Amino acid sequence: MAVGLNPPEDLLPVAGIKLGVHAAQMRYRNRPDLVLIELAENSSTAVVFTRNRFAAAPVIVARQNWQRAKTRALLINAGQANAGTGSIGLDVAEQCCETVAQELGCATEAVLPFSTGVIGSAPPLDIIRMAIPVCASKGREDAWLDAAHGIMTTDTVAKGASVTVDIDGSPVTITGIAKGSGMIRPNMATMLAFVGTDAGIDQQLLQQSLQSAVEHSFNRITVDGDTSTNDACVLMATGRSEATAIVDKDSDAWRVWYEGLMQVLLKLAHAVIRDGEGATKFVSIAVEQGNSEKDCLEVAFTIAHSPLVKTALFASDANWGRILAAVGRAPIDELDVSKVSIYINDVCVLDNGDTAADYSEARGQQAMAPEEINLRIVLHAGDATATVWTTDLSHEYIRINAEYRS
Amino acid sequence: MAVGLNPPEDLLPVAGIKLGVHAAQMRYRNRPDLVLIELAENSSTAVVFTRNRFAAAPVIVARQNWQRAKTRALLINAGQANAGTGSIGLDVAEQCCETVAQELGCATEAVLPFSTGVIGSAPPLDIIRMAIPVCASKGREDAWLDAAHGIMTTDTVAKGASVTVDIDGSPVTITGIAKGSGMIRPNMATMLAFVGTDAGIDQQLLQQSLQSAVEHSFNRITVDGDTSTNDACVLMATGRSEATAIVDKDSDAWRVWYEGLMQVLLKLAHAVIRDGEGATKFVSIAVEQGNSEKDCLEVAFTIAHSPLVKTALFASDANWGRILAAVGRAPIDELDVSKVSIYINDVCVLDNGDTAADYSEARGQQAMAPEEINLRIVLHAGDATATVWTTDLSHEYIRINAEYRS
Numbered sequence: 001m002a003v004g005l006n007p008p009e010d011l012l013p014v015a016g017i018k019l020g021v022h023a024a025q026m027r028y029r030n031r032p033d034l035v036l037i038e039l040a041e042n043s044s045t046a047v048v049f050t051r052n053r054f055a056a057a058p059v060i061v062a063r064q065n066w067q068r069a070k071t072r073a074l075l076i077n078a079g080q081a082n083a084g085t086g087s088i089g090l091d092v093a094e095q096c097c098e099t100v101a102q103e104l105g106c107a108t109e110a111v112l113p114f115s116t117g118v119i120g121s122a123p124p125l126d127i128i129r130m131a132i133p134v135c136a137s138k139g140r141e142d143a144w145l146d147a148a149h150g151i152m153t154t155d156t157v158a159k160g161a162s163v164t165v166d167i168d169g170s171p172v173t174i175t176g177i178a179k180g181s182g183m184i185r186p187n188m189a190t191m192l193a194f195v196g197t198d199a200g201i202d203q204q205l206l207q208q209s210l211q212s213a214v215e216h217s218f219n220r221i222t223v224d225g226d227t228s229t230n231d232a233c234v235l236m237a238t239g240r241s242e243a244t245a246i247v248d249k250d251s252d253a254w255r256v257w258y259e260g261l262m263q264v265l266l267k268l269a270h271a272v273i274r275d276g277e278g279a280t281k282f283v284s285i286a287v288e289q290g291n292s293e294k295d296c297l298e299v300a301f302t303i304a305h306s307p308l309v310k311t312a313l314f315a316s317d318a319n320w321g322r323i324l325a326a327v328g329r330a331p332i333d334e335l336d337v338s339k340v341s342i343y344i345n346d347v348c349v350l351d352n353g354d355t356a357a358d359y360s361e362a363r364g365q366q367a368m369a370p371e372e373i374n375l376r377i378v379l380h381a382g383d384a385t386a387t388v389w390t391t392d393l394s395h396e397y398i399r400i401n402a403e404y405r406s
Numbered sequence: 407m408a409v410g411l412n413p414p415e416d417l418l419p420v421a422g423i424k425l426g427v428h429a430a431q432m433r434y435r436n437r438p439d440l441v442l443i444e445l446a447e448n449s450s451t452a453v454v455f456t457r458n459r460f461a462a463a464p465v466i467v468a469r470q471n472w473q474r475a476k477t478r479a480l481l482i483n484a485g486q487a488n489a490g491t492g493s494i495g496l497d498v499a500e501q502c503c504e505t506v507a508q509e510l511g512c513a514t515e516a517v518l519p520f521s522t523g524v525i526g527s528a529p530p531l532d533i534i535r536m537a538i539p540v541c542a543s544k545g546r547e548d549a550w551l552d553a554a555h556g557i558m559t560t561d562t563v564a565k566g567a568s569v570t571v572d573i574d575g576s577p578v579t580i581t582g583i584a585k586g587s588g589m590i591r592p593n594m595a596t597m598l599a600f601v602g603t604d605a606g607i608d609q610q611l612l613q614q615s616l617q618s619a620v621e622h623s624f625n626r627i628t629v630d631g632d633t634s635t636n637d638a639c640v641l642m643a644t645g646r647s648e649a650t651a652i653v654d655k656d657s658d659a660w661r662v663w664y665e666g667l668m669q670v671l672l673k674l675a676h677a678v679i680r681d682g683e684g685a686t687k688f689v690s691i692a693v694e695q696g697n698s699e700k701d702c703l704e705v706a707f708t709i710a711h712s713p714l715v716k717t718a719l720f721a722s723d724a725n726w727g728r729i730l731a732a733v734g735r736a737p738i739d740e741l742d743v744s745k746v747s748i749y750i751n752d753v754c755v756l757d758n759g760d761t762a763a764d765y766s767e768a769r770g771q772q773a774m775a776p777e778e779i780n781l782r783i784v785l786h787a788g789d790a791t792a793t794v795w796t797t798d799l800s801h802e803y804i805r806i807n808a809e810y811r812s
Contacts, residue, residue, distance in 0.1 A: 052731060052734040055734075081727070083727065084730045086761060087760070119725075119727025119728065119730060182714065226713065229727075307713070312807070314808050321490050321524060324489070324526075325460060325525060325634065327460065329457070329632070395805075397717075397804075398717055398720070398800065398803075398804055402723070402801075
């Protein structure tokens with residue numbers, strides 16, 4: 001069902017990052033479900049986590065460990081989210097870290113755990129413990145695609161992206177993988193995403209860069225408005241490239257590298273939407289000329305979360321009244337409806353609050369037919385703008401979420 | 407598909423209110439679609455309207471007219487919402503009022519117009535003009551049920567309720583009708599609802615009473631989170647009963663009458679949910695021991711709008727992790743997750759942040775099986791409480807909203 005999405009073809013290795021992937025058979029049969037990522041010494045790591053108050057046990061442990069020590073390894077299991085599991089879940093997450101630490105000979109706090117899958121159950125500790133040495137022995141720098149498969153749950157397509165940028169004549173690589181299909185409304189974080197670069201970057205600058213990039217990529221997508229308990233995005237910088245380390249946000253080097261990072265994160269975020277549960281459309285919603293970026297985002301997300309807009313998109317029905325109604329109920333302080341214009345793939349349907357003079361049902365239907373839909377809402381109020389990406393709401397979404405426990 | 411809902415059997419006439427109903431064939435064939443409500447002289451009328459900024463033309467005209475003159479008549483058409491119709495729509499709404507005023511011999515401002523149906527088209531003025539005298543000639547005090555049919559759109563069951571209360575030995579009647587099935591998330595208003603009483607009530611007190619009653623009934627229901635452009639609720643008091651007029655909010659008379667009003671409004675609000683598009687469950691969500699009523703409502707509506715919770719309800723799947731995730735992302739300032747308990751129809755699934763000791767999948771499934779589901783979230787933070795009512799999200803919801811233009 002994925003909309004215009006193919007598995008990534010070439011995910012470039014990142015010097016200093018080894019990935020070990022194994023089918024431990026924890027919930028899924030005969031597909032990889034455990035990934036161990038090992039980082040070279042002196043790498044920097046930046047993280048963002050979910051803002052859901054019911055943060056999963058691994059999120060709690062990872063957040064603590066990251067503050068206590070320089071990260072050397074990440075362990076990710078797919079199948080059980082280890083959320084809503086109380087003290088038992090915390091114990092499982094901590095013991096996973098301990099086993100990895102023993103295997104790699106590092107401190108327990110240098111290991112970050114991540115889980116994804118059904119909320120309410122912890123992963124089987126015994127199976128994970130036995131599988132960790134297997135993952136460690138399989139570690140390779142060119143296993144990003146295998147790892148992308150190893151973190152999938154209801155995803156139908158593996159998600160990854162790579163770019164190479166030139167910093168002062170030296171090539172620098174940025175490679176990332178992500179998973180996510182349902183329970184997608186990241187808030188200051190994402191579903192699981194792991195991004196590596198061989199650039200050398202100051203820890204604090206790395207964290208700033210990740211937060212800014214996530215804010216403009218993963219935090220601007222939604223499938224169902226449901227922020228997960230397990231969202232996490234990790235950015236790892238090994239400093240193993242030939243390029244000089246980046247220490248200054250005002251440098252050309254940072255700008256070039258950041259642009260590459262944004263490319264990777266946007267591609268991953270869009271891939272999550274293209275593979276959104278039951279998606280038959282890839283929809284971008286741009287809100288322009290708002291009073292503030294916050295206003296633009298409120299309007300865009302109100303449209304993106306409207307079940308009536310989403311079912312009209314599924315039906316390819318140019319039922320623009322539903323878009324108008326969503327704009328009208330968006331929680332912003334000021335809105336002059338007589339200045340609002342709405343476009344569907346360049347066809348103007350509402351022109352300054354009134355039906356567009358040259359609009360016809362036929363033009364509307366034609367605009368709504370493609371798989372890729374661009375909605376554009378012009379508020380004519382200020383000069384802020386924001387774009388979010390979402391899916392339609394289909395029978396398949398209901399089937400996936402009513403028939404299977406996810 | 408309506409959940410435990412039958413058409414009302416006996417809607418009591420209200421002295422001083424005549425209803426005329428006609429099948430004007432504006433959009434639907436062979437079913438009533440135009441209702442004229444005529445009020446006795448000196449009646450008081452209270453109104454609440456949608457907070458959607460794209461208020462429909464009839465909402466704009468009704469709001470103005472109500473402020474300018476004592477209301478004598480209401481005209482309601484079903485099929486076209488007359489929203490997003492610009493100046494043409496305003497003209498149609500005003501001319502409808504003019505025709506009614508000529509027919510009844512009252513001021514144009516004494517007429518309030520209401521529309522419901524597809525956004526983006528105005529009702530056919532010529533047909534309405536011809537039909538108004540027919541409605542007027544049919545006016546009867548015992549036609550509430552006919553009127554309930556005459557305002558339906560995607561509703562599958564007519565909605566109405568009546569109570570009689572005793573005020574100082576004299577019987578007082580309250581009768582109401584409503585329509586609504588989709589685009590249901592009233593905000594300071596409702597879908598269309600018209601309620602009459604033969605009590606005599608001071609205009610200002612009537613308005614206060616309506617606002618308070620709507621806040622605790624129609625403003626606590628949601629099907630899809632989509633606030634309509636046309637929501638309106640009107641309360642008419644004719645003063646034709648034998649009881650003394652109610653002028654004081656601190657009187658027993660007011661309390662008795664208000665309790666009757668709440669009964670009627672809650673019954674109508676619940677009927678809208680029971681007939682919610684595609685509904686297979688009637689779900690009440692009670693949030694208890696919150697810091698404030700606002701907090702309780704935020705948590706309850708976050709759960710009620712979660713597509714993942716709604717599809718689990720449709721599947722009768724005790725997937726409580728989705729409820730937990732919704733609680734965790736609710737936009738409230740403080741939440742101690744270690745104090746949160748969750749109950750499904752009296753089965754405790756989460757006990758102070760941890761899986762309940764005696765919980766089993768079998769108990770969960772049994773709790774989720776009935777058509778009527780009570781979710782109870784105990785925050786253990788304060789002493790505020792609030793309840794909202796909602797539906798599940800089914801294949802039928804998608805079919806209704808993808809296959810038909812509504």
